[in-house]
Amino acid sequence: MxxxxxxxxxxxxxxxxxxxxxxxxxxxxxxxxxLLPALVFAILVTQIPFLVTLWYSLNSWNLVRPGSERFVGLSNYADVFADRVFRQAALNTIVITAGCVIVAMLLGVALALLLDRKFVGRSVVRTLIITPFLIMPVAGALVWKTTMLDPLFGIVNFVLSPFGAGDYDWTSSAPLISVIAALVWQWTPFMTLLVLAGLQSQGRDVLEAAQVDGAGAARTFRSITLPHLRRYIELGVLLGAIYVVNTFDQIYIMTQGGPGTASSNLPFYIYQRAFLGFDVGQAAAMGVVVVIGTIVVATLALRLLFRSFVQEDR
Amino acid sequence: MTAAAVAVAGPRRRSAGLLTVLTWIIGIVFFFPVLWMVITAFKHEADAYTDPPSLIFTPTLEQFRALFDAGAWPYFLNSLFATTVSTLLVLALAVPAAYALAIRPVKKTQDVLFFFISTKMLPVVAVIVPIYVIAGRIGALDNVWTLVVLYTAMNLPIAVWMMRSFLQEIPAEVLEAAAMDGASLRQTLLKVMLPMVAPGLAATALICVIFAWNEFFFAVNLTASQAATVPLFLVGFMTSEGLYWAQLAAAATLASLPVVLAGWVAQKQLVRGLSMGAIK
Structure with a gap:
């Protein structure tokens, strides 16, 4: 067209x-x-720094020791793969991303189904539910760390006190769960909105026909609604994962990657190496490894994305 | 309604009622941390630490007043500047690009779209080190313009995709008619297309504003005293964290307010923006 x-x-x-x-x-x-201004700008600001990262990753260079820069070939990469903390951070990244995206999507589907009905105050409830996504993530993380999860004065322990929660210290005893909880809180609205849009784009006539044919609610959901939602769910998982993989704010504020390195993810660990350890070469090599990992996952994901977006154009 | 009809409709209506109550409860649970944050912001510090948490207290504006005494203004001004200027820049770059990808498409449109979205998938940590080093060399550390440039790059791919999806919705006939009437390109752009994509522009701007206003990673690594933005003001409370909850809650409320209000007003546009134009 x-x-x-x-x-x-x-x-x-x-x-x-x-x-x-x-x-x-x-x-x-x-x-x-x-097209050119946007293209040139994007190349200058995103691709050039990445090429520089590639170069740095082949050098040993500590920012606090001027003149320490020298070419070391691939030895940074050898160190990165031998680094136990890096492997743990990689694993944590996967756990945090998968945990957050899956739980947020399940909640999102449930909430979207609940919101896709006519009831009193529907737009008010929808507004309440999307708000966590609009709250500044740093603000949200601070609120979770203090007023929600504080062992003594936090609301969570207060609510759980009948079940014997006592003064459980969430952010240090269960750091990953705390971080994932704050992330799920932030990202569920995103998933809800996407799935709700999917539900509302569903043809009413098809649903009515199913009802006439005597399909029950569960059957209709499984054989009509769920296949229809598939595209929306894929889109939500994909876009959510792109953002959640880069999670930094919640970890910086709630756990500082701790205790020890128990809740460190890759963005946070690389930040530590670069800005607290000033180890440019190592941080750059980790960055490159992360990019390679991302490319593998993203190539698969992008195919999917193109199927949902571009196909319908022509 | 007769008694018989009520009896038949009864169980069904009751389960619908239960679902409604359930939905409301979940909505309130989700909103609760926000609500509690706002409530805490109006407390005296002593009321913020009670076990059990208290709902009965004398509200005060003391915390908000204290924020500005603590020097919140420069942070808000920096955030406002970085957000507004980067959003305008994004639109200035993205609208022509989207035009070239939607209305009069260049060859390899798909490749270009692929490139833009792939920059969004590039993890920020992979570029932060050179950006820091280069910014240091050219004296651009702790400069709000550095944030403007980075936020523009961060939002550009989303804006290109969104604007393209909005521009594609303009029916071909409308543009044909404009050409037949002898409208110049300028006239077609301003008089025909602009009014049609105005809601799209607003939606795109909203998404850019949300992401720029809330951004933390670049801000914490590349700014110090001069160019620090609102999230850094909030982080400043962490040193004494555990002591000034009411103050912190007031700061968090104020920091979140602009985006929350904008998002509430533009809920419809939000979905389309978050899906980068894929969901209409």
């Missing part, structure tokens, strides 16, 4: 026959021109 627009909306000027190639090229550049 879009090519259509281009040829009909803007009539090509009459071109002298001997210059068809040149004018075609000029037309090409005219089309490209509006």
């Amino acid at each position: 879009s090519t259509d627009v281009a040829t009909t909306a803007v009539p090509r000027p009459a071109v002298p026959a001997r210059e068809p190639v040149r004018s075609a090229r000029r037309e090409g550049w005219r089309r490209r021109a509006p």
Whole structure:
């Protein structure tokens, strides 16, 4: 459809026959021109630093020791793979991302189903539910760490006191769970909104037909609603994972990666190595390893994304 | 309604009622940390630490007043500047790019889209070190313009995808008609397309504002006293954390307020923005 627009909306000027190639090229550049500023900007700000990261990763360089920079080849990478903390941070990243995305999606589907009915105060409840996503993550993490999870004065222990929670210290005894809880709280609204949009795009006639055919609620959900939602769920999981993999705020504020390194994820560990240890070479090598890991996962994910977005264009 | 009809509708209506109550309870549970944050912001410090947590207290504005005595203004001004300028820049770059990808598509449109989205997947930690070193060399550390540039790059891919999806919705016939009437490109852009994509522009701007206002990682690593933004103001409470909950709650409330209000007002646009235009 879009090519259509281009040829009909803007009539090509009459071109002298001997210059068809040149004018075609000029037309090409005219089309490209509006795109270039954004493209050049994105390349400059994202790709160049990454190339520099690649170079740094081949050097040993400590920021606090000027002149310590020297080429060491791949030895940073050898160190990274031998680093037990790096492996733990990688594992934590997977646990945090998978845990948050899965739980948030399950809650999101449940909430979306509840919100996809007519009832008193529906828009109010929807507003309440999306709010955690709008709260500044740093603010949310601080609220969770203090007023919610504090062992003595926190609400969570107060609510759980009939079950003998006592003064359980969540952020130091169960750091990963605390971080995941704060993240699930933040990301459930995101999943709810996406799934709700999916539910509302469902054809009412199909649902009614199913009802007429005598399908029960469970059956209708399993064979009609769930397949229809699939695209929305995939999209939510994918986009959620892109953001949650980079989680930094909650860990920085709630646990500082601790106790020890128990709740350190890759972004936080690399931050520590770069800005507390000033070890540029090591931090860069870790960054490169993370990117390679991301590329593997993202290539699979992007295929999916393109299936949901671009297919419908043509 | 007759008694018989009520009797038939009874169980069904009761279960619908139960579901409604359940939905309300879950909604309130989700909202509770926010509610408690706001309540705590209006407490005296002594009322913020009670076991069990107290709901009966004399409300006070003391905490909010204290925030500005503690020097909250510069942080808010920096956040406001970085958010507004980066959002305007994003739109200035993304709208023409989206035009080139939707209305008069360049060759390899898919590759370009793929490139933009792949920059969003690049983990920030992989580029923070060189950005820090380069910014240090050119004297751009602790400079709010550095944040502007980075936030622009951070939001650009989302904005390109969103604006493309909005521009694609303009029916071909409308543009044809404009061309037939002899409208110039400028006129077509301003008089025909702009009014049609205005809601899309607003939705895109909203998403950019949310992400820029809430951003923490770049801000904590690249700024110090001069260019620090609101999240850093909040983090400042961590040193004495455990002592000033009411103060902290007031700061967190104030910091979150602009985005929460904007998001509440523009709930419809939010879905489309968060899915980068995929969900209409």
